Amino acid sequence: MSETSISANRVIDAPAEDIFEVLSLPAKHPQVDGSGTVVSGTDQRIQQVGDVFVMNMNSDVMGGDYKMENHVTGFDPKKLIAWKPCQEGTPVEKNGWEWMYELQSQGSDSTEVTLTYSWGDANPALLKKMSFPVFSESVLEESLENLAAAVSDK
Known part of the structure; x- marks a missing residue:
């Protein structure tokens, strides 16, 4: 853990492609969320940096x-997906926190x-x-546990 981030990692018994498929479809995020705050997401698949999806x-x-508008900041199929959330109608610069999933194939x-x-990029006022x-x-660890279950249910 750094002063401005926390991370968790886990090996999931699934190909990176299957995991990325779950992560790039916001409608699947309630299954993955370890915080219990995500209710539903759009059926529109994330396709590139700059996409915005609403949760x-x-x-x-x-x-x-x-509602949260999530601005995609990182996208590399089967390797990386990241976004910065902000409350609907609020410029993303007003928030500045980010979620990032990095995938590394182990076979x-x-x-x-x-x-x-x-x-680390959070607005000082925030x-x-x-x-x-x-x-x-522990929320991140639960999210990874939920992701493993969502991929196995795919």
């Missing part, structure tokens, strides 16, 4: 139901997946308003 969310801390049926949650990290390392 329906729910959290008591955020006052109940809300034809096994992939090491590293999930990183970083807030850093004063919220206490980072908002999510713990």
